[in-house]
Amino acid sequence: xxxxxxxxxxxxxxxxxxxxxxxxxxxxxxxxxxxxxxxxxxxxxxxxxxxxxxxxxxxxxxxxxxxxxxxxxxxxxxxxxxxxxxxxxxxxxxxxxxxxxxxxxxxxxxx
Numbered sequence: 273x274x275x276x277x278x279x280x281x282x283x284x285x286x287x288x289x290x291x292x293x294x295x296x297x298x299x300x301x302x303x304x305x306x307x308x309x310x311x312x313x314x315x316x317x318x319x320x321x322x323x324x325x326x327x328x329x330x331x332x333x334x335x336x337x338x339x340x341x342x343x344x345x346x347x348x349x350x351x352x353x354x355x356x357x358x359x360x361x362x363x364x365x366x367x368x369x370x371x372x373x374x375x376x377x378x379x380x381x382x383x
Contacts, residue, residue, distance in 0.1 A: 279309035327354035
């Protein structure tokens with residue numbers, strides 16, 4: 273298990289700000305900036321201790337629908353694998369682009 277600071281976008285968007293294998297480093301960050309979000313226990317599917325960052329594939333609703341980025345629950349150690357799930361620039365500019373797209377976000381691991 274690990275921990276993450278989860279930020280929130282209205283209405284209903286959630287995203288990871290920082291992650292750590294321990295709760296204490298995240299609490300120090302929140303003490304300095306309480307508006308970042310809340311600490312939640314997370315299972316990323318791999319051990320994050322000993323790494324500096326990993327990648328999350330977030331679900332993003334297009335701005336014209338007045339929604340925001342949301343953690344998609346898919347986490348990867350390498351960018352190349354995560355990028356396979358990302359919506360391509362060609363798909364974004366297509367006339368039939370769905371309102372939901374996928375974006376890769378780098379998550380910083382705090383020690």
